[in-house]
Amino acid sequence: MIHTRICDLLHIAHPVILGGMGTATTAPLVAAVSNAGGFGTLGTSAFNAATLDSEVASIRERTEKPFGINHLLFQIQEDMFAVTLRAQPAVAAFAWARKDQNLRDYFQRAHDAGCKVMFSAGEVPEALRAAEAGADVLVAQGTEAGGHVGWMASLPLVPMMVKAVAPLPVLSAGGIADGHGLAAALALGAEGVLLGTCFMATPEAPIHANFKQAIVKSDGHDTVLTEIPDLASQRVWPGAMSRAQRNQFIERWAGREWTLRQNATEVGKQVLAARAAGDVNNASLSFGQDAGLIDSIKSVKEVVQDIVKEAEEIMRNRLPALLRQN
Numbered sequence: 041m042i043h044t045r046i047c048d049l050l051h052i053a054h055p056v057i058l059g060g061m062g063t064a065t066t067a068p069l070v071a072a073v074s075n076a077g078g079f080g081t082l083g084t085s086a087f088n089a090a091t092l093d094s095e096v097a098s099i100r101e102r103t104e105k106p107f108g109i110n111h112l113l114f115q116i117q118e119d120m121f122a123v124t125l126r127a128q129p130a131v132a133a134f135a136w137a138r139k140d141q142n143l144r145d146y147f148q149r150a151h152d153a154g155c156k157v158m159f160s161a162g163e164v165p166e167a168l169r170a171a172e173a174g175a176d177v178l179v180a181q182g183t184e185a186g187g188h189v190g191w192m193a194s195l196p197l198v199p200m201m202v203k204a205v206a207p208l209p210v211l212s213a214g215g216i217a218d219g220h221g222l223a224a225a226l227a228l229g230a231e232g233v234l235l236g237t238c239f240m241a242t243p244e245a246p247i248h249a250n251f252k253q254a255i256v257k258s259d260g261h262d263t264v265l266t267e268i269p270d271l272a273s274q275r276v277w278p279g280a281m282s283r284a285q286r287n288q289f290i291e292r293w294a295g296r297e298w299t300l301r302q303n304a305t306e307v308g309k310q311v312l313a314a315r316a317a318g319d320v321n322n323a324s325l326s327f328g329q330d331a332g333l334i335d336s337i338k339s340v341k342e343v344v345q346d347i348v349k350e351a352e353e354i355m356r357n358r359l360p361a362l363l364r365q366n
């Protein structure tokens with residue numbers, strides 16, 4: 041059994057964490073990951089204060105295990121953060137702060153509520169900023185990841201961040217969907233992995249069945265870093281690009297961003313309608329390069345068990361066999 045410092049810190053059996061995902065995490069998925077011995081995190085950007093409150097209650101009905109609640113700092117709303125503080129989850133997770141925000145203040149309030157603080161960063165200076173503000177766990181999010189990402193790939197980012205914020209534990213996020221990824225993350229110095237895309241391809245995930253199939257069908261080579269989804273939603277993230285499948289929606293607007301800006305309200309509505317209808321050609325499909333490692337829809341329990349088992353096998357057999365005694 042693989043056991044790391046994050047298992048002790050979060051009181052979990054396996055160092056496998058579900059990243060909070062705005063539109064792709066609801067109570068059944070969060071609770072399933074925690075019940076499988078990992079750690080579920082609820083994204084909040086699809087909720088308001090009242091619906092967040094009831095979603096958290098729904099998680100608690102489904103599991104007694106620890107879980108987290110994630111806030112995107114650049115658009116954090118005080119009434120929603122208050123719901124999180126009242127709920128006292130094991131972890132208050134944050135990402136994407138604006139330069140002018142006072143991280144220490146948010147982190148202190150989370151600590152006062154009894155939460156550990158997790159912060160996701162795509163570059164080392166941002167991780168150091170969070171560490172200095174009192175974060176307990178850093179997530180090194182590589183550019184392979186689905187959703188909003190920075191420019192650094194995990195292979196250099198994880199060890200650099202581990203060194204920079206030591207002794208704080210670091211999780212590796214982005215591009216991981218199997219035991220090879222978990223074993224590699226541990227070899228890079230991470231204490232565990234934080235996953236998004238592979239938990240979206242589960243029956244428990246709250247996304248349209250067609251989007252799950254799009255992940256299964258993807259060979260992982262068909263995503264791009266783009267600002268087109270954000271131009272359509274008219275939401276400016278502080279420095280993020282979005283990794284999404286290069287589908288007809290992206291193709292239609294690539295190179296025509298100025299026209300998209302002019303028509304954003306109308307296009308934004310069309311994208312939302314396409315999402316609701318499960319239209320994989322005209323919706324914005326955010327998923328990571330690890331879609332190429334995902335070949336079927338598996339239950340959350342299977343995902344967690346398969347990743348852990350495969351990583352154990354690699355660490356127990358393949359890697360030691362490479363060492364010569366001489």
Ligand SMILES: Cc1cc2nc3c(=O)[nH]c(=O)nc-3n(C[C@H](O)[C@H](O)[C@H](O)COP(=O)(O)O)c2cc1C
Nearest residue numbers: 059061062083135185186187214215235236237328
């Ligand atoms: C659809 C989608 C929505 C996401 N929303 C959030 C979010 O609201 N907050 C956050 O910190 N990370 C968010 N992420 C990033 C994930 O937490 C995680 O870093 C990423 O999915 C890991 O890479 P992977 O998808 O390759 O596993 C999102 C990712 C996806 C795919």
